[in-house]
Amino acid sequence: MLCSDNARPMHMRLRLWAPPRDLPGSLESEWRLVAVRWSGIVLMAPALQLLNLETHRLVAAYGVLGGAAVYNLFVQAALWRRPGLLTSGYLTTLGDGLLNVAMISLGGGFDTPFYFLLYTVTIAAAMRYGYGPTAAGSAIFVVCDLLELRLAGKAPDGPFLLRSGFLALTGILASHLREQAWRAQSALHDQLRQAEHEALHDRLTGLPNRSLLLNRIQQAIATASETGRGLALLVVDLDRFKEVNDTLGHHYGDMLLPQAGARFVQALPSQ
Structure with a gap:
């Protein structure tokens, strides 16, 4: 019993991360992102207390965190009730981006540690869609960062260039890894199909x-x-069929088999 009780928490964690077998493949990433969001919410809840935020900012940040929890519950329910809403992933990508930008703005701006939230959204988008949508999302984040600087009466500085540049590089690298993974998966699929064909057919x-x-x-x-x-099931051994293959060749033997099968069909009653 002791081993079973100790293994139960690990089993529960695996259930939270591993999608059910009957879940469509297009929604497997959504299932795992739900687990990632819950982990992020649990991590940020105590971390907000350590950032020395002003009271109104702290309250607003916890409000966004509560909104993120409600949003994640909606996604979790939609996975079972309305999976069609989440198949493309665009809805949750947009929702994650808006929530993270809101948390960054309320937490003190793009030059705070909250900026790291954007890396999770960028990597998730890159692994889903590749270069184009990821570049568009990164550009939107950079524009929001730039607008915040301009509203504060500041010009783009070194930290802005560093964080914007590395965010773009992260998206490019993650998109490249997605492309390589897709190619490897396609090659493996082709090899498996070829191996299956060779195993079930005469070479x-x-x-x-x-x-x-x-x-x-x-x-x-x-x-x-x-x-x-x-x-x-009718199993028939044709007399002297081997002689046909040996004397005339396998090609003529292959031509003979369909003709023999057709005659068996003709000999059967209609019903």
Whole structure:
């Protein structure tokens, strides 16, 4: 029992991170982002007390944090009830960006530690969409940063250039990693399809082999069991068929098999 109790918290953490098996693949990242948001909310709740914010800013920041919790609950519920809203990911990307910009503005501005929030949004967008949307999102953040400087009567300075430049570089690097991961996944998918084809087909003739035959038989049995319909399997050994292959070649043997199969079909009753 002791081992089971100790393993339970780890099992719960894995359930929060790993998406259910019946969840569509397009929503797996949304499921994990929900877990990331909850982690960020739990981290920021005590951290706000350590930033020595003015009272009105602290209250406003906790208001945004509460709004983030409500927003994350909405996303979590939508994953089950209205998954179509989240398939593209644009809705949550926009929501994350607006919440982070609001927290940065209320927390003291873009030149505060809150700026690091933008890196999470940028990386998430890059891993979802690639270069174009990520560059657009980074440009919007830079423009907001620049507007804040201009409203304060300040000109773009060194810290502005550093944080804006590294935010853009982060988006470019994450987009590149996404592209490389997509290419590797596509190559692996092609290799698996090729390996499956070679395992189920004769290399010389390209025709289905015994393994594919057994696979199809198992599928037919499973379908018949589910539907309650009968199933009949006829196994025929053609006399002297090997002589056809040996004397005339496999090509003529391949031509003979469909003709033999057609004659069997003609010999069967209509019902």
